[in-house]
Amino acid sequence: MTALAQKNNVYPKDMLKVTGAKVLAGGVINDPYLELVVYKKYKPELQFTSVPGFGKIEHQFIVEGSGPITVSYESRHAGKLTKTAELK
Secondary structure, three states: OOHHHHHOOOOOOEEEEEEOOEEEEEEEEEEOOOOEEEEOOOOOOEEEEOOOOOOOOOEEEEEEOOEEEEEEEEEOOOEEEEEEEEEO
């Protein structure tokens, strides 16, 4: 999503979602070396983001529970991606 498209709300932002376990906290990692994370207050399992061109955005989720967990990413340009992992 370009900066102009984001400014003018041309289309929806990218969506990152965690399902299958209780999400205690989730947010954007501002500095991975200093462990600076900006956590979202409400609905931490759902993160709206926009990835800059040739860049990356990292998110951190703290989950509780066991069993399968699914992380899905939906973007207008990248499409839909889903990964499943097992919590013990």
